[in-house]
Amino acid sequence: MTKRPFLGVVKPRLYYNVVPDEVEELPAPKKVTLLLKNGRNGGVADAVKVGDSVKTGQRLGVSAGSSEYVISSITGTISGVAPYVGVFGQVFTAITIDAGGQDTWDDGFSKEASLDVAQRFLEYIPGCPPFAVFSDTGKTIRSIVINGMDQDLSLTVNQCVVQNEAENLKRGVQILKKITGLDRVIMVVPENLVQQASTTGAEVKRVGNRYPESLPRMIMKNVLGQVVSAGETIEEAGTVFFSAEAVAAIGKAFESGQLPVSKMLTVAGKDGKTKNVKVRIGSSLGDVLRSCQTVTHDRDRLILGGPMTGLATYSEDLPVGPDTDGIVVQGEADSAQVTDYPCINCGECVRVCPVKIPVNMLVRFLEARLYEDANQLYDLNCCVECGLCSYVCTSRIPVLHYIKLGKYELSLIETSEAVNG
Amino acid sequence: MGKEKKLVVPHALFPWQPGKEGNKAEKRFIVAYGPHWHDGGKISTKNYNIVVAALPAVLMGISQYGAPALGVIALSMACAMVWEFVMNVVMGRSVSIGDGSAMVTGLLFGMLLPATAPWWVVLLGTFAAIVIGKQIFGGIGFNPLNPPLLALAMLVISFDGIFDFNEALLNYDLDFAMTYPLANLKAFGTAGIGEFGLGALFMGKQAGAIGSTFGLGLTIGGIYLLLRGYIRWEISLSFLAGIFITALLFNMADSAKYAGPAFHLVTGYTLIAAFFLIPEDSSSPVNFIPMLIFGVLAGVMTVLIRNIGAYVDGIPFSILLLNLANPLLDKIRPKAIGKVVENA
Numbered sequence: 001m002t003k004r005p006f007l008g009v010v011k012p013r014l015y016y017n018v019v020p021d022e023v024e025e026l027p028a029p030k031k032v033t034l035l036l037k038n039g040r041n042g043g044v045a046d047a048v049k050v051g052d053s054v055k056t057g058q059r060l061g062v063s064a065g066s067s068e069y070v071i072s073s074i075t076g077t078i079s080g081v082a083p084y085v086g087v088f089g090q091v092f093t094a095i096t097i098d099a100g101g102q103d104t105w106d107d108g109f110s111k112e113a114s115l116d117v118a119q120r121f122l123e124y125i126p127g128c129p130p131f132a133v134f135s136d137t138g139k140t141i142r143s144i145v146i147n148g149m150d151q152d153l154s155l156t157v158n159q160c161v162v163q164n165e166a167e168n169l170k171r172g173v174q175i176l177k178k179i180t181g182l183d184r185v186i187m188v189v190p191e192n193l194v195q196q197a198s199t200t201g202a203e204v205k206r207v208g209n210r211y212p213e214s215l216p217r218m219i220m221k222n223v224l225g226q227v228v229s230a231g232e233t234i235e236e237a238g239t240v241f242f243s244a245e246a247v248a249a250i251g252k253a254f255e256s257g258q259l260p261v262s263k264m265l266t267v268a269g270k271d272g273k274t275k276n277v278k279v280r281i282g283s284s285l286g287d288v289l290r291s292c293q294t295v296t297h298d299r300d301r302l303i304l305g306g307p308m309t310g311l312a313t314y315s316e317d318l319p320v321g322p323d324t325d326g327i328v329v330q331g332e333a334d335s336a337q338v339t340d341y342p343c344i345n346c347g348e349c350v351r352v353c354p355v356k357i358p359v360n361m362l363v364r365f366l367e368a369r370l371y372e373d374a375n376q377l378y379d380l381n382c383c384v385e386c387g388l389c390s391y392v393c394t395s396r397i398p399v400l401h402y403i404k405l406g407k408y409e410l411s412l413i414e415t416s417e418a419v420n421g
Numbered sequence: 422m423g424k425e426k427k428l429v430v431p432h433a434l435f436p437w438q439p440g441k442e443g444n445k446a447e448k449r450f451i452v453a454y455g456p457h458w459h460d461g462g463k464i465s466t467k468n469y470n471i472v473v474a475a476l477p478a479v480l481m482g483i484s485q486y487g488a489p490a491l492g493v494i495a496l497s498m499a500c501a502m503v504w505e506f507v508m509n510v511v512m513g514r515s516v517s518i519g520d521g522s523a524m525v526t527g528l529l530f531g532m533l534l535p536a537t538a539p540w541w542v543v544l545l546g547t548f549a550a551i552v553i554g555k556q557i558f559g560g561i562g563f564n565p566l567n568p569p570l571l572a573l574a575m576l577v578i579s580f581d582g583i584f585d586f587n588e589a590l591l592n593y594d595l596d597f598a599m600t601y602p603l604a605n606l607k608a609f610g611t612a613g614i615g616e617f618g619l620g621a622l623f624m625g626k627q628a629g630a631i632g633s634t635f636g637l638g639l640t641i642g643g644i645y646l647l648l649r650g651y652i653r654w655e656i657s658l659s660f661l662a663g664i665f666i667t668a669l670l671f672n673m674a675d676s677a678k679y680a681g682p683a684f685h686l687v688t689g690y691t692l693i694a695a696f697f698l699i700p701e702d703s704s705s706p707v708n709f710i711p712m713l714i715f716g717v718l719a720g721v722m723t724v725l726i727r728n729i730g731a732y733v734d735g736i737p738f739s740i741l742l743l744n745l746a747n748p749l750l751d752k753i754r755p756k757a758i759g760k761v762v763e764n765a
């Protein structure tokens with residue numbers, strides 16, 4: 001963990017890890033759990049039953065009326081279907097599959113490059129390519145940005161893909177252009193990967209390696225020179241972000257005719273050493289950590305994602321998802337402890353905020369649960385959720401936590417207003 | 422601190438049913454949102470650093486005025502902590518002495534007193550600082566005014582004589598003129614301050630409060646705090662600039678009546694205010710432009726009071742006045758990136 005510099009008058013500098021680690025492919029696990037988002041009608045996966053046998057790469061959908069699905073990452077038998085509630089109350093169906101022998105590949109996926117096929121099969125491949133936005137009539141997408149850098153510190157998944165999988169990326173870019181009909185595909189990479197990226201056929205732009213420069217909104221502003229306003233999403237502003245890993249996976253899928261089912265992720269142990277591994281989507285965190293000889297203890301933190309924006313979760317039984325870019329294990333002594341002290345107005349957060357939010361005031365309104373005022377007066381929705389304010393907070397207020405809760409509550413208020421008004 | 426405040430416990434958001442093998446009961450992980458790193462700064466560290474930075478000036482004061490000075494400082498710190506503790510208990514909050522904030526308040530208040538201040542003044546002053554200045558507003562972070570200065574202002578208004586440094590330090594005979602420079606200035610104009618050398622004043626060879634006269638020590642401590650990022654340099658430097666410029670203008674207008682800028686910088690409470698009082702977190706702005714305005718205006722006010730006001734040293738009043746303007750000033754801020762300005 002980077003400590004406050006002795007000369008505290010300068011802003012803290014946190015840098016991305018731009019030199020990717022080696023990749024090790026882990027053996028297929030005995031069991032995977034896939035989290036299938038429930039459809040809006042709450043329909044549980046009645047198309048999926050315990051005892052069904054599934055093949056690797058098979059699409060498992062919910063009941064008719066929902067477009068959500070998962071892709072089985074092993075061949076075997078479904079041994080469990082159970083409800084699961086995620087962060088902020090999002091409801092999933094957890095499908096557990098016990099492995100049974102060799103991988104047999106499902107042949108449902110056709111190599112025909114069309115948006116329809118992409119939406120039907122490619123949204124659960126590593127990196128979760130967001131194809132759904134292209135059929136959203138409210139949004140006109142004009143350009144695609146491929147992020148060749150991981151969004152959080154320590155992680156090097158996308159850097160690794162850019163360095164090692166130029167061929168797949170090239171094919172992925174071609175296919176993206178073909179099925180979306182868009183010509184403007186931009187790849188943003190750190191300085192040291194410009195050469196590899198330049199062979200992919202995408203327009204290459206450089207991004208700085210200082211946190212939080214690779215967060216999408218920061219890329220929009222610093223690299224593309226377009227400020228996305230607080231009230232709109234990046235997609236509404238006409239741009240969609242793909243991770244480099246997703247694009248490479250698209251390329252691989254169309255090359256081989258088999259859906260990629262292995263996710264690359266960075267595993268960081270308590271000693272701070274990082275390592276990239278490729279695991280089947282749905283492997284339990286415990287399996288991955290055991291394969292990496294990373295031990296965990298009571299009161300550790302098991303962080304899904306990176307150290308700044310990741311979520312410390314509660315069980316080693318939880319699965320790796322197609323969007324899990326890292327697992328960070330942190331001992332209790334190293335982890336940031338929060339207090340319930342009030343803001344002392346030291347102003348560290350105001351100095352460090354990349355979008356110039358007066359966090360000292362914002363946090364007061366959030367603590368008082370005045371979410372609408374927090375947004376109107378103190379720019380709640382401008383926040384890019386980098387977490388730097390929490391990182392420097394002298395009072396050790398969990399500022400980012402308050403912000404996320406505030407945004408969530410605000411969205412509830414706004415939805416209910418839209419419904420009732 | 423506040424018992425009534427509840428953090429949303431994220432466990433409630435994860436009702437994951439354990440699988441057949443169950444969550445390994447012996448291993449419980451801590452659930453939390455990011456960031457999971459912290460730069461290590463905390464309130465107590467900050468306050469201990471402020472105490473360390475104040476030490477040179479305090480030690481000089483103690484070496485000049487001896488045991489009484491030590492007594493005042495020690496009593497002031499102890500009383501401040503006791504008042505804090507009493508208020509914690511009365512208000513049913515958890516004990517907050519450990520954060521060092523009461524200790525700093527007590528220390529700074531003691532530094533503003535003459536060595537001869539009687540015990541009841543210290544007791545009353547710390548009561549004013551901690552209870553009236555801070556705790557009734559909700560404790561650390563909520564005080565709209567600078568606690569030691571509020572206490573000082575209340576005492577100066579109520580017990581004028583105690584802060585008449587000429588009278589208070591009558592019985593001391595150190596190796597420099599035992600008259601309060603600012604009082605001389607007020608009474609006799611620049612003619613009255615001819616005997617003070619600027620260098621000597623800066624080195625602490627002047628009568629005054631225990632911890633406020635040793636300019637060099639205060640400056641070293643202040644620069645330490647500036648560099649460590651524990652105080653906001655914008656406020657300190659603009660305050661000094663405000664004093665300098667205003668004093669210079671006065672001096673140019675009538676150099677027989679008004680002292681030069683350097684004199685104002687090294688006398689009275691100027692340096693302790695610049696580095697220890699005015700950048701107090703809660704009562705000062707955090708945005709760049711407001712910090713500059715805040716500092717400069719406080720400097721201007723100080724010299725105005727010194728030169729044409731009723732009080733010998735305007736520091737407590739000028740800063741308290743600006744403290745009141747702080748919430749308004751801090752509204753001047755850059756537009757957040759992505760903010761949409763709605764045209765009503």
Ligand code: SF4
Nearest residue numbers: 353383384386387389
């Ligand atoms: S997380 Fe904090 S520092 Fe980052 S953008 Fe949001 S308010 Fe600013």
Ligand code: SF4
Nearest residue numbers: 343344346347349393
């Ligand atoms: S860093 Fe924390 S204590 Fe300091 S002003 Fe920001 S929110 Fe308040």
